[in-house]
Amino acid sequence: MKHLPAILLLLIFLVCCTTHPSGNTPSSNKNTSITTTLTAAYTKGKAANQGHRFDEALHIIEDALNALPSDIVPDDSLLKYIRLSLSEYKQIAINSRNFRQPLQYLRTLQNPLIKQTSLYELLAIRAHLHQMAGDNQQAVALIDSFAAMPNPDDAGRLIQYSEMAGSVYFYSGHDIRKAIAQLEKAAEVYRKGGISPYMGRILSRLGSYYQEEKSYRQAAEANQAAIEFYENDSLQKVGNGIIMAYGGQSNLYLALNMYDRALELNRLACRYSIQKDSFGLSDLYRFQSEIYKNKGQSDSAAYYLHRACDVSVALGSFKGAFYNRLSLADFYLTFPDSAGRALDILLGLRTDTLKMPPFVKLQFKQSLGEAFTKNGKLGPGIRLMEDAARGYIHLGMENMRSQCIQKLMQAYLDNKMEQSFIRNYHYYKSVLDSMQHDNEIRALAAANIRFEAHKKEQQNRLLAAEVQLKDNKLKSYALGGITLTFIVVCLTGWILMRQRALKLRLQLREQEKKLSEQQLRDQSERLQQLITSRQELNNHNEELLRQLAEVQSTHEKTCDLDRVMEKLQPRLLTHEEEEQFRTAFAALYPSALHQLRSICSRATRTDELLCMLIILKQTNEEVARTLGISRASVLQNRYRLRNKLNLPEGSDLDTEIRRLLTDIN
Template identity: 30%
Template sequence: MPFHRNKYRGVRAAGKGKPIDDSIDFVRFPTVFANVRLLLSKKKMMKKQMLVFALAGAFIAFTACRRTAEDPSSPTAGWENRGTDKTLKALNRECRTLYEADRTDSAFTIYSRIFRNFPASPAGNRDSLRAETGIALQYFYNSSYYENKEEVFKQITDSLAHTRHPYLTGPCLHYLTAYRCLATRFTGDGDSEALLREAASLPPAGDATQEMIFAHLVARTLQRYSRPAEQYIPMQQRAVRAFRAGGQFEDPTDILSQMGYFYNRTGQYEKGAECLQEGVDYLRSHPGYKKIGAIYLYGDLSNLYARLGMSDKALEANASAIQASRERNGLLLTDLFRMRGNLFDELGQTDSALVCFEEALRAAAAIADKARAESLADGIRSDRAIFMVDHSERFPGALPEAIALLQKSCADTLRDTTTEQFMLGLAFAKNGDPGKGIPMMEEAAREFAAQQFDENLDHAYGELMKMYASQGLNDKLATLFPHFIALRDSVRKEDKIRATIAANIRYETGRKEQENRVLTAEVALKERSLVYMHIILILAGCLLAGAVAYLFQRRRMHREEQEMHRRQLNGLLSAQQELNRRNEQLSFELEQAVHNETIDHVRQKLDPTLLSGEDEKRFRQSFAALYPRYLPGLRARCAELTKSDELLCMLIHLNQNTDEIALALGISRASVNSGRSRIRKKFGLRKEESLEAYLENVD
């Protein structure tokens, strides 16, 4: 069974619902009074005064919401006072919020007021104003549809058109005409036909977006009301050209899928496949795309593949459509599982087909609108009944149930039930009542012939011939056989043509898939290279950060070590100098004493002390740690220096003056000066050269 597209494309699948605004996920929130009822149910012991307050608060909140449009600071008042693109944009934003809160009645009221008093020359940016006007018309129509007030929408927009509103029939004429077409039920009356002719005669709009939306909606309307393909296909082609020229649409795949669907309806399978493949390419280049057009796109593609006998591809596309449907909360999921069941039936996989019918029933049961859920379930049961009749040899006990379900389906006068009528007759015949069943089959076969459904007619003739043969109706068998042979030849020719087309499409599809695989591999390689590069950069950054941290830590430790050695040097020098200074002080005090012998004895005890061997060792170690290259450089300049000379040079390098050096080494100042002269001679310094400066430059 072919994929069923909704009669009203762009309408919620569950119940009559809202027209699909694919930029909005409609969410139902409880009303204020529902909240009050919930409060009462949870807290039955609430005092009467609290109940009064709650109801009063609810009434105030409800009144405030209803009076929003009267608020002079609201977007509605702003639009009526100033009429600019910015105020209309704010208005559309407010109505989107109303949609999200399931308050389409308020949105309809606002838009009715706005379009009844639409300014003749609204101000602002022309492109932005034109785009916002198109959005406003879309919301206005959607809310009128949801509230069953399409007639009011039609009256308002017809009045604007007939009075030649300067702006709406000027820069926005195509928008206005497109939505007037959607709201008009083409019954063949003069007004409907006039509007249809007006829409078909309009030249392309000045901007690509308006042209695309106009042509797309008008083409949908023409096809919906069974106008010839020569009218709706060129119109949809205009929409596709506008889309490719840069037109902006919330669901581009819907443009391409509708074009592919139209081509497939008229047997232009290769063009249809090309359009649908373009839509698939768009989806692949936009990961995360979750619009309804993706469901239609894959559904149409699956239907095309099934039509061409490409069952494997049909199942793949159907699986993609189901995935897209699940991402849209199961929209059209029942139709997709019904189609999947029929695909498995054609492949002879009856168990899988039954599973799909059960999945379709579960999807229908999940729909909130119980009336629509039951209607969809009836359709699924009808499909399953047809399946049972086709496979009656496997399910012989199911024929009575199938007959009951098919009788219920045939009672539906709002749709074509020729297939159900034929299968009902076949079920009667197989269940032992050929006298009742065969006439029903013959009547349905005549209807197939009138409708020129050759494939259905071929199947009907085949079943009738089997039944004639089983009942011994040789005259009818002989009469039908030539027609069956002629039809079978025609069907086989069509099958060969479709097989050729299928081969071309399979080749092109395979080539495209190979290109996509190559492109995907290249992208994956680039992504992996980018990932590896990022990893390398991160690791390099970590190594660099570690190295920097190590260097900083090493430098800090080195500074601490130098500071420790510097303190150690200063401590040694200070202690030695303090000791020798104390000795000098005591010697001076003893000189004041009377007894010379005692003085001499004590003075011998208080002679200035030299650096001990252990202290000198620690001094040299600390100095070498602070200035590791100094002593080697000093010795390189003069190998004749003694250890005493080196000590004197180190102290001079530490900026010690003569007194401090004398105290540190425990020698007289004269001895220090004598040592300095000795060192100058060893270095060969002239009289005018400074020993301090020379020693300072030693590496």
């Protein structure tokens, strides 16, 4: 035992000696290099996907995943980009609608590193792509394997891929209970503090699944949680999710016959939709029409159905336009005198059904059959409705089949087809009983929701009253003693500050007034100097011309002064002089030239100069000297200007110009 300390020191020395001097092992350097390469490939593949270069994007991600070595221990950064690359690969496949090639690649992907660290993502992505490709059996088998795996610690991963699993169970497995279980798992993690940008969409989808299962209270809570998610997150609020959240809650209230609340939420969804390039607007208008129809307001229902049709056509939505026209035909079928109009609409849609999904084709067949029966074509109408009822059985759409059977039985009665009625009466009776039971459930759920809302409202009012009472007491106790002093101090300070502010304001206004007057005087003097200097120059040139003419006439044979005399001829303003003149004039009369151009669009440069000199009260002789032209030319220009301005005969041109351009006589 006495040698134990020495042995421990020796072991510590050996460990220190074997440690890499830089602190970075070769393994960590290799991880960093691989992560950098994969990150660059992920970024490049994402950019190619956004640029719709889907084949290139797929190859970039595939090459990067294939290049991953299988003999390393990945760090967190490398794991992150492996999973991001797989997620982006799935998105590329969805955007390109090319599912076979990515599925083949993922099925044959044998890299142990990916299978050991990202099998959770790999199973969910493969299942989702099989669902998109229509391979329902394979999709369900893969998602069952996914569901059997332990939940990851990362809340973001669990929420993202639980949503994907719920979608596969709902659309491929037609198992709404398993779909709900997956989404509930994501919601539970979210309530415990998990963060995910997909949570609003998941809660909205969970609300719709609850509604399908007639769990109306839970549906209302999920939809409300989705609304609060979007309302409380400014970044998420700019997306389309908030439209679906409000729309989903509105549709739930419609199903519960709470029409006023449904209409209120639908209008909120419409407002957000209009702000976001009309996303989902035609569907919202169609649902709003349904609300008005249930409220008995047929005119409003028809109006919003027509608006839905117009919006879907304007947005180029073929399926939306088809479904809205189909809904419009169903609306007309509720009025006996509009059955012919409904039949015309449906016959116009017949060729478009080839591009529609199976359940929409059955709805069309049902509506067309009803239209035929109401227009006297009993045989084909009954056959179409019976075919639709059988089709709903095949698709597992029991609610739609119940509605179809109800209309079919009514058609049997209306057309005295007793045998057919008796043959289907047993099922019809069960449908009625089921509908009665559903109505009772909906009424109870609506009553519960109203009660909960009223209870919550009362609790909020009580809490607000208690808070208000406490606040009032605190204010009365705290402020009672100092109110008078505070008022006196504030009033005194306000009076002093007011007087000081008024004094400063008056001083500032006086300074601004003096400065403005000085600037106007300077501009006026500058303008007068320009005019005076131009006139003096032209006068001086005229005098020189006269003297030179006398000299030339005296020495006609010995002196050639023509060139000199030509240079001394009076001229118009130079470009530089004119710009200076215009600048100075605009400082005094900023709107005069703009007013002239608005009154007379044909005004020339000479007309503008003449108007400016007239406003400055220059006589014809002064105008002639300033512009370097003869008085006759000035008179001719004045005559032309009078015609362009359409002045009445006998009016004074100078007065009219000053009135029109400056409001000064």
